[in-house]
Amino acid sequence: MLLFSRTDRDRPRESAPSPLRRRGGLICALDVGTTKVACFIARAGEEDRTLRVLGIGHHRSMGVRGGRVANLDEVEAAIRTAVDSAEEMAEERIDGVVVAVSGGAPESQRIDVEMMVAGHEIRDADVRRILACGRQQPSDPDRELLHCIPVGYTIDGTDGVLDPRGMYGERLGARMHLVSAAAGPLRNLSTVIERCHLDVDSRVAAPYAAGLASLVEDERELGATVIDMGGGTTSVGVFLGGHVIHVGVIPIGGGHITNDIAQGLSTPLANAERLKTMYGSTLASPADTRETLKVPLVGEDEEQPSLDIPRSYLVQIIRPRVEETLELVRAHLEAAGVDRVAGRRAVLTGGASQLPGVRELAEQILDKQVRPGRPLRLRGLAEGVAGPAFATCAGLLRHAVQDHVERPMLADPPRPGGLFGPVERIGRWLKENF
Template sequence: MTDLYQSQRAMRNMRRAALQRGVVAVLDVGTSKIACLVLRFENAEEPREDGLGALAGQSQFRVIGAATTRSRGVRFGEVDAMQETERAIRTAVQAAQKMAQTRVDHVIACFSGAHPRSYGLAGEIELHEGQVSEQDVARVLAACDVPDFGQGREVLHAHPVNFAIDHRSGFGDPRGHVGNRLAADMHLLTIDTGAVQNLLYCIRRCDLEIAGLASSSYVSGLSSLVEDEQELGAACIDMGGGATGLSIFIKKHMIFAESVRLGGDHVTSDISKGLQVPLATAERIKTIHGGVHATGMDDREMIEIGADCGDWEKDRRKVSRTELIGIMRPRVEEILEEVRGILDAAGFDQLPSQQIVLTGGASQIPGLDMLAARILGQNVRLGRPLRVQGLPQAATGSAFSSTVGMCLFAANPQDEWWDFEIPAERYPARSLRRAVKWFKDNW
């Protein structure tokens, strides 16, 4: 646990160093594309308490380089072929650097796979001095009983969500309050160690330093949910290529995140299998003619699917759009059903507001919002990421919501467990003894 704490802390320090230098890159390693944005932090003023300000408090950075490349070697949002992934990252980073005309050393990465799993933690302590100090917050966070999430898992996010003092609950910031007992709820997100280590290895091979790691479902929620949705309760469904991320926000905190290992690539492969066309053609047909609601008009709309095999009969094949929709719809429904199951398991129906926001590249299928409304509930909308300064037009689509979300994550990260000092009594005695010995040796 302490190792992770230290490594996350090191990442935070790296992030601070990057902001000091003024240039940091964000890297979204997805299944269908790898996007890299280079941010320049210009006037690093402190964000206001209420999170307001010019451009929703996002005016302190500017995107100076952006590049997207087709992802290779990534499946289900996890690194599958290391060399290929490394080359794809290199392509994206180099192109973004070239556009920015500057060298980037620090990168904040996000990924959608690696089996994220959420845990709600609770901790409680007695307050010694009556008033809650920063040290007390650290103590109560350390007092949270960590569940046994098993071998090979690692904590990616640990957000303190709620604080309670005596019987008053719902504090965002308990410091300075007076009471006898302090309780905290913490949301812990764990991921597979192996997957994240593979990704880190790929990034290190590109001579980049990791200044932060984030779950893509979390950061796409940050960028595509508007403020009141984050406040009142909403689920962000980031439909990517290989995985569909899901995050639930309330009171501006993520309280749940999961991912379904199904995405747009499965729709493509269904089309490829169903129509017997190569994957590239299937992808093209999906993006140009795809849909999930068939109408009578679609029976008459014939799509040339073509081929290059030399057989005239095969090369001149046509399918109606209805057939295409017939292939796509079951898969999209399956994804949404999976999401529905997760939402039910997470108790989403208990939230005061049950807004659902669909984002991600696969959410661009025409008619998806109607289909999603039938499966997930009535409050469904399609989300696009927030506009940030200097973002190219090509990167403003919903496929870039996690990329943009990472910019926000880089600019104003939420407090995580490792942002608080280790409580004094938790310091291992050994290091104190070592410090004393060092003093004795040197004086």
């Protein structure tokens, strides 16, 4: 069995053969959340793109607040522990990760781009050029672009074109979905990962990843809303026509429910989390008034008598916060104009979505058909990590093996000038156009 310690990770790495699928088809997904850090290592099939999970590691997250890095040392320690556990289980060494982004207030922007193609056959180079135009659109200098996703093409003003290559026309247009996030939180996240001596191969918006993992093909095509209820944030992703068309983040999560319980009952945070996990619910029942819970008080000795409360009182604390979260989700979708675009289907992921009664409450507030989401189409995934809490991490693996049309390669990497520089440029032009 291969073991990789902190010292092993400090050694120089060998160069990787590709940015997302490294040697032997290995992919590593890293989800740095407010309550946990999760790491999946998987191997992708060369032909059918099947994914088999080889290693799993997760650790309690420290130093993250609302999806943002708040303490570099604490986050670094949590990442190293989770990655080392996954490497030990997989008996593999990883050098780079695909990481989820929930901090930095991810935002969506939809733009239309058009360019002339002079009536010739549309080639790969034309598609790359129009995608490059979308990525070069002016934006806030304090934000960084995460995704540039083409959701449809037009030829001479006629829309509904899924793939324009091989077709003819005078004007090629593209409708694009741009996803950006604040630069500061992104750089902090990259910095702490680099301190673990890992490369950031790709950054993926958390709701986008959760949808890739938990939605079936028909839901992505016909329309569905993914609501990822994490510890510090609740992320929203809207899918339609096979693409994600909107993402957003609301700064409320399961940790706020824990804080409400701790403050309302004057109990330590650790005990509040235990009460939420074991007895929490958003639905009241007649038996709640008869069931009594023992609640230790903050600052009291263990020998002191604890407070006895009916379970119904715990439900009265939890339900308003969950209602507020779901009402903010509804308001966000309405403000973005996508509340009805993607139909009446919603999927709940994230650890906070596992509270009893959240599904029923979501159906009532959102006026949608709601189901719980969990990772799909992954082999070798242990039952303990196959629930909604790990959907985002699983979706990062799916993102790594899909066609990355949203990140086009504009050209070959620039090379030093010299005698053969112009010859190589002419050769590339001939190859693309003839």
